[in-house]
Amino acid sequence: MEEITILGAGLSGLSTSFHVGHQKCQIYEAKPYYGGHIYSTLRDGFTWDDGPHVSFRPGEYVQKLFAESVDGQFVEGPTCVSNYYRGNWIEHPAQSNLYQIPEPLRTKCLDSFLETRKKNPDPAQPVNYQEWLYQAFGPVFAETFPAAYTRKYWTTDPVNLGVDWIGERVFYPNIEDVVNGAKGPLDRLTYWVQGWRYPLKGGFLSYCNKFVQGSRIKYEKKLSKINFAKRMLWFDDQSTTQYKKLVSTIPLPVFIELSEDATQDVREAASLLRCTTFLSVEITLNHSAKRNEQWLYVYDEDKLSTRISIMENFSPNNAPPNCSGIAVEVYGSPYRPLPTDHPMVGKKVKQELIEMGLIEDEQAVTSLNVRHSPWGQVIFDHNRKPALETINAFLDQFGIVRVGRYAEWGYLMTHDCVLSSRDAAQIIEQK
Ligand SMILES: Cc1cc2nc3c(=O)[nH]c(=O)nc-3n(C[C@H](O)[C@H](O)[C@H](O)COP(=O)(O)OP(=O)(O)OC[C@H]3O[C@@H](n4cnc5c(N)ncnc54)[C@H](O)[C@@H]3O)c2cc1C
Incomplete structure (x- = not known):
């Protein structure tokens, strides 16, 4: 039996195997190919x-690995x-390029922004994304642009989202940026x-090349059941296997649904996760x-x-x-x-x-x-955090390591997946 069993051959699974050492790992992948979401x-x-x-913003470590994956051939x-x-x-972002918004909307956006900042120069911590948007941009711009986009992209109203995912992702402008941006282009980019x-060549998938070389992947092995106490995996081709140490990169709600050991509260928590x-x-x-x-x-x-x-x-x-x-x-x-x-x-x-x-x-x-x-974007609604705490506490008891966007249930980009798998490799060695 291999020392480490990995579920999923997306970037997170491949990168975990790469960091641990491919000879110690066996990857099981549902599809007939590797790459997952970056296929x-x-x-x-x-x-x-x-x-x-x-x-973008991958940091030196990941940037080097990606560059080596394509022999330095990137755009x-x-x-x-x-x-x-x-x-x-x-x-983009429209909040610092108001000059391209047609009148009279441009002036309405600017006036509502200035009034908001004047009335509330030191706002309290917003409790939801709608409050955040109103404080950042004023109600007119907030409703016309980001709230509308939120309903299309996040598929729900901003009031249903928390603020813990925002970070630098949505540009929070200062007064000068908006005022000057209403007159003409700013002299700097404000998109994060x-x-x-x-x-x-080969699309984004080529960034996997370095990670996949030497890996041991069994394809068309879709996990259909798991028992943590017995350390047993079942696949939909009727095969089974045992594991010593397990890393999952598959979506958390699926992982919990397939678990024979999951308690009712853990199942209920998993049913609240939205993507x-x-x-x-x-x-x-x-x-x-x-x-x-x-x-x-x-x-x-x-x-x-x-x-x-x-x-x-x-x-x-x-x-x-x-x-x-x-x-x-x-x-x-x-x-x-x-x-x-x-x-x-x-x-x-x-x-x-x-x-x-x-x-x-x-x-x-x-x-x-x-x-x-x-699977697209993990939705940062108000249920996410408490549900995740319940699920994580349960999986930690069994020593299951989770890596990647859908297993950690976060806003992980490809570089985050690589860094998370590097950390996971260290944790696994210590287990
Ligand atoms: C629309 C969109 C745009 C994005 N744009 C960017 C970007 O510009 N830059 C960036 O850095 N990141 C971007 N990302 C994020 C990036 O795609 C992810 O962070 C990364 O691909 C996640 O990799 P992963 O290995 O964690 O998950 P996945 O790629 O989903 O890999 C999980 C693997 O598990 C397998 N699996 C699932 N269920 C089972 C099962 N039951 N049994 C066995 N195997 C199973 C899947 O087939 C898959 O291969 C974007 C994401 C989306 C959705």
């Missing part, structure tokens, strides 16, 4: 990722991102993602991209399109010359179910892109594919 699909000369994936650039609002393009790297799910509408065009941005946010609530990626703006190898590959994310969750009529979604998204000027006309579309990703 890239190559089709008819186009490369697709699962939503926009760039490496690097400043972030170029915009927002679409009712026929207008506004650079300022620069990025992306593999030159978004999304459709990727992948459209190929016979003309080059109409815009230079890598990705775009869409604020109009009557549009399904939420975030749009222009694939060849990450790497020119992602699309054939003079063609464009556009991927559009459409979100759902238990709060707001995802549409089930995928052809309708594809059709509507295509019309939206024509309206936004990203597709010339119907004839420019050479293919359209709609793909479902069951």
Whole structure:
């Protein structure tokens, strides 16, 4: 029996095995391929990722590993991102680019922002994201832009979200930034993602190369039951195995559901965890991209399109010359179910892109594919923290190590997954 058993061959599972030493690990993966959420699909000369994936702010350690994965062959650039609002393009973040917001909305946003800051120069700690937005931007901007986007991307009202995920992710401007940004562009970028790297070839998946080399993966081994007391795993091909030390990178609610030992309170806690799910509408065009941005946010609530990626703006190898590959994310969750009529979604998204000027006309579309990703963003609603505490306390009793976005149930980006797996490798050695 291998010393360490790992569930899942996404980046977190591969990176845990890499850090522990592949010869000591056995990975079990449900799918017939590795990469998990950073898997890239190559089709008819186009490369697709699962939503926009760039490496940003990875820190020196992860940056080096990613660079070695692709033999130094990556594209690097400043972030170029915009927002679409009712026929207008506004650079991101909109709060420091009010000058691109049409009048009279621009003045209303500015006045409501200034009034809020004047009335409440030293606000109390907000208890939910809505309070945070109102304090940061004033009610007019807050409702028109981020609250609308929250309903589309997080699939619920901002009042239902906590504030523990925000950090630097949403730019909290000072008064001068907003006032000056209402007159014209600021002399600095205020988006927290300022620069990025992306593999030159093979899509984001190529960043796995270093981690997968030498790993021992059994594919099409979907965990179907687990018993922590007996240290037993069952898979859906009817096979079973025992483990000495276990690392899970699979989604926490699934892991608990499959556990024979989970108590009622732990099961109830797991049933409260919420995550978004999304459709990727992948459209190929016979003309080059109409815009230079890598990705775009869409604020109009009557549009399904939420975030749009222009694939060849990450790497020119992602699309054939003079063609464009556009991927559009459409979100759902238990709060707001995802549409089930995928052809309708594809059709509507295509019309939206024509309206936004990203597709010339119907004839420019050479293919359209709609793909479902069951796990998107962990929703930081008010249940998350207490539910997670109950589940973590239970799993800790059995020494189960959790690594990655869905096993830790947090806002982990790829570099966070690598760093978390490095820490986990040390913990496992000590167990
Ligand atoms: C839309 C979107 C955009 C993103 N953009 C970025 C970005 O720009 N930059 C960035 O750094 N990060 C980004 N991320 C985050 C990044 O994708 C994740 O942090 C990372 O891929 C998570 O890796 P993981 O290994 O923890 O999980 P996963 O990739 O989900 O891996 C888990 C693995 O477990 C397997 N599995 C599941 N259930 C079972 C089972 N029952 N039995 C066996 N195996 C099972 C799965 O098949 C999968 O291979 C984005 C995420 C999303 C959703």
